[in-house]
Amino acid sequence: MSTLQQPSADDFLMGGSTPSAKFPTIGTAVTGRITTKPTVEQQRDYTTGEPKFWDDGKPQMQLVVTLATNERDPAVQDDDGTRRLYVKGQMKNAVAQAVRAAGAPGLEAGGALTVQYTHDGEKTNPRFNAPKQFAAQYLPAAAAELHTPDPGPAAPAPAAPPAQAYNPAPVPPGVNPVTGEIGVQPPVGLTAEQYAAAAQNPATAPLLNQIPQQGGEPPF
Known part of the structure; x- marks a missing residue:
């Protein structure tokens, strides 16, 4: 049958x-x-x-x-x-x-x-x-x-790269960090190290032109 x-x-x-x-x-x-x-x-x-x-x-x-x-x-x-x-x-x-x-x-x-x-x-x-x-x-x-793939939780977003510390390059004493002139003293109120750091920092470099060469206080 x-x-x-x-x-x-x-x-x-x-x-x-x-x-x-x-x-x-x-x-x-x-x-x-x-x-x-x-x-x-x-x-x-x-x-x-x-x-x-x-x-x-x-x-x-x-x-x-x-x-x-x-x-x-x-x-x-x-x-x-x-x-x-x-x-x-x-x-x-x-x-x-x-x-x-x-x-x-x-x-x-x-x-x-x-x-x-x-x-x-x-x-x-x-x-x-x-x-x-x-x-x-x-x-x-x-x-x-x-053997069946498990989709699981969504992958976390990649972490942002760590912020780079601001480390200005050293400037030899008596050298203007802005113009490179030799024998130029920093404005009154700033040491040579402070002047070099300010000149290489994008936030403060534009303000250096406002500092009087003799006397006065730095604007930052």
Whole structure:
């Protein structure tokens, strides 16, 4: 007796169906989180839609895995990235090997699965294309959660560089720090060191011209 995959409640309500994962060219990979527990259904003929059987009468089965992916197809209205992966043939062997390598008992909701079309196998029937060959990787749900990046708190803004202390360069005694003249004495009220510091400080240098050369008090 054949097994028919029942549509999801949303598909039935909205009259839509989940797009299939496609592997058009060698190197194409499909990656996503498994959204629901995978199910098993009987394969169907692409042309007639009739259920498929092996020569001994046993039904040809396939595993249906629903993935949440980052893929978006502009031809699909309201595409949310959900894809159905039909696991059969050599792909089944690749996925089973990936599950064993992960130390898991099987595929589970929340696990992360990647399947890649790696190359073509040997063409044995001239009426059909060479069989696609696949490789797979699997992370169980717990491990997939650990590998999901956590955005965390926003990074703090970089601190402003510390203010540079004002350290005027030394001026030799008897040298005017403004004009560079030699033998010029500082104005009355300022020592040579104070005059040199004031001349090299942008806040006080413009005021030096206001200081009388003889007598008076400095304006700062």
